[in-house]
Amino acid sequence: MTKRQLKLGLVLTGSGGPGNHNLWLDPEIPANASVDIDWYIEYAKKAEEAKFDLVFIVDSQYITPDSPPHYLSRLEPLTLLSGVATHTKHVGLVGTLTTSYNAPFNVARRFASLDHISRGRSGWNVVTSGDAGTAGNYSLDEHYDYDTRYGRASEHVKLVQALWDSYEPDALPRDRATGQFLDASKLHELNHRGEYFSVKGPLNLERPPQGRPVIFQAGDSEQGRDLGAEVGEGIFTHAASLAQAKAFYDDIKGRAVSKYGRRPEDLLILPGVGVIIGDTDDEAVDLEQHYRSSDHSFVQALGEFGRSFGWHDFRQYDLDAPFPQQALRYAQNSFRTQAERIAGRAAEEGWTLRQTVQQSLRRDRGPFTGTAEAVADRLQEWFEERGVDGYNIHAGHPAQLGRFIDEVVPILQDRGVFRAEYEADTLRGNLGLGIPENRYAGAQEEEAVLAER
Template identity: 50%
Template structure:
């Protein structure tokens, strides 16, 4: 009997919503981004729906043009630690930037979350793409795109090395003998590299899953190579199945080239389901969502991927201003590339901004239709799963109650969690401690 591929699902905790105007919906909580009770309800609903993980995105630079959620929101590891206490199985994935955090602190924080949650932590590794971030951390300028990815590779290696400071059986804790630690199984890192100098060891041991699960979201050339070499799950965005299949095939091939099992590298594009009992109702709900927005905020949203460029100074009914392309190259390359592709189609600045602000996506329809599209992308190798936003208030519960049972009946989605750790949920191996592996190799020689 052939086992069907299993769909992976993550839910993005995004407070008042990913858009600039989502908070204006009559049923929206205007303080959702700093409302723990709201996040608790969402987390428990997602766990009831057997989602693989919760995800908290982040940014370390804002201005008056930033979206409402990013203007006023929880720090990722803080909210995830709180949610660890009110959930039991769902993974807890947070974003942290390598450009503006110290690796020792980050390694310690994620290891702590991993212990607090019983082995459910995941780290979304980002390099930060807004130039304004530098000034918040006492730096004169933001690192160039390629330099940021060189830093990321070294940084991740350092953090993993710190997580391996302790071998799994280093803590003896023998009351009779008085031995708390086997000192031969606690290791300094003593790293000295291009960007970082870290001695170690880390002051917290390995968790039940060994190390947090690594996520990444690179779609540029540098980002794809980094993700394929390092990540266990990759966030992405494609507008159609053909584009998704091309990205999927490219990442899997790169992963194989790095000597990795491509089936252990999950591709999870984003999506905003808009579900109605009929096609007409779903379309009406999407139009309800789109009607919340306006051109001014759509232009603000568009500028985010171009280093917070101010698009309001241009004629909205004129062509997209090509002179800003360089801002995208040094900022968010994947997002700016999607916008430039729309410009190639001859769309006006207004049309591009409005389409970008409220993307329609593939997941507008009845529960059956949404399930069909999720299954199609899974079976046609456009995705291994999806990272889902709540489009309108109540849509998460609708998805859990009406779409999840369809996916389960089709045999492509789990009916329960297979274990207690995030790695067990994803079917990923526990990383072998590097010092234990070296000890075993010496013993076998």
């Protein structure tokens, strides 16, 4: 068996995502980084030189003036990644696309196109859209409820995967001698009529180099975890401790096995983490606190606080009164799981609104804050203890990412925990995931075997 190795992704949020409204003030970051294709290409190349598995582009489609700078003006993920693809050769290219506001046919075509452009390096981060306001940008009065969102998502992903199989691998002989371009017997209509979608097919693009682009997923509700266990091959999540990481790891992989008949190795758990490195542990802690205080403020946090609650405006409440539990009703079709955690903790601790918002700013020391050696130790520990299969590193401040690449990655490589060279030319190959069999070719092979008996 091939030795299990750590996987690394790089999350690129340009001028600053949630909780980092002032990241763009760092002079090493272009103020327009989120719309600067050269910036993305530069950082994708850095990730590739360090042998990262992938770069990851987050996305959403609803903003308010309180949204973080990166959200206010950013490039559409697949357009962006197509540009990056032409300047890289190995690093995977993963973009977010919602199942709630995209048709399966278009999603299948766009990701298959990226897979061809990149020669087999594309991945789809499946989301159902947590920002309830998105509905208003798509001619709907309100966002889908949780059950509908995840029901649509499950059917949507399966349809996209089926469309990627429209052509069998050898359906296009392109034989000039015989004049045959297409073997029509190996092109298949889908003719799907389901609960949420009707799609005739076939897809007007031959099978992607990876067979199917890699499916990623990040939901944390019960429905979200089930969707990840059902269709996810990479799971994006968050974990504040090894115990929390292990609980999530065991839960998702357990669901995949018990409910969907999958193997534990069929999906990889990749939490997003911030890394702060100093010459000493104390210096790293000081840097962490400096970044937290300079990258965000109470006023900004209060304005952004309503995102989990359907962008409900908490500035209307008395800051020193108890946390307004009635605001939970605005979260029903938004980021409900996160909102319930916030409100539950506030009730449990008896916090005022001010204290609840301050708590979002006053985080404990991160698990990956310390010297390069200490950070490498902790990353390796979580991996070997089966809390994770890898990490999505938030790019954050360029100086810190530089230290991670220059100091931490070589330690992990010297220990044999992380690769020194790419194992494959595709994202699927580097992640250790097999190429899915084409459903039609497999069925025909099975019929041929049965006919011979």
